[in-house]
Amino acid sequence: MGIIHVDQRDATPIYSQIERALRAAIASGRLKVGDQLPTVRQLAVELSVNANTVARVYADLERQGVLETRRGVGSFVTASPSKARSAGEHQRRLKAFVTRVLADAAANGFTAGEIVEIVTQLQSSKEGD
Numbered sequence: 001m002g003i004i005h006v007d008q009r010d011a012t013p014i015y016s017q018i019e020r021a022l023r024a025a026i027a028s029g030r031l032k033v034g035d036q037l038p039t040v041r042q043l044a045v046e047l048s049v050n051a052n053t054v055a056r057v058y059a060d061l062e063r064q065g066v067l068e069t070r071r072g073v074g075s076f077v078t079a080s081p082s083k084a085r086s087a088g089e090h091q092r093r094l095k096a097f098v099t100r101v102l103a104d105a106a107a108n109g110f111t112a113g114e115i116v117e118i119v120t121q122l123q124s125s126k127e128g129d
Contacts, residue, residue: 003021003025003030003031004018004021004022004025004043004046004047005021005047006018006021006047006049008048014047014049014050014053015053015056015057018043018047018049018053018054018057019057019060019061022037022057022061022066022067022084023061023066023084023089026066026077026079026081026084027081027082027084027089028081029081032077033077033078033079033080034076034077035076035077036074036075036076037058037067037074037075037076037077039074039075040054040055040058040075058075062075065078065079065083066078066079066083066084067079101115102115
């Protein structure tokens, strides 16, 4: 596969490295909806890690709706790039976006309150369509 790599010298737990790598591969489009992942054993051998670690990652990602495992067939990507990002990554990107909006608003003489007010108005009018 070659898309996923772990660094045995990194202090980050192997489990976290594998999960992040899979999510990043999906979020970046290197893995697409419907793509089949290597088996647990194949990925464990490729990464030189314990198969139980890979199995746990696959199971957790399946519970979160990122993967689907079909008995006797394999594990497949089910999440779109935006859905593959972890909640923490989503929150980080949202904060960065809002920070840029607020900085741009301030540079143009708008207050945060005015931004919230117009966003609320626009959302209300959109819901009324």
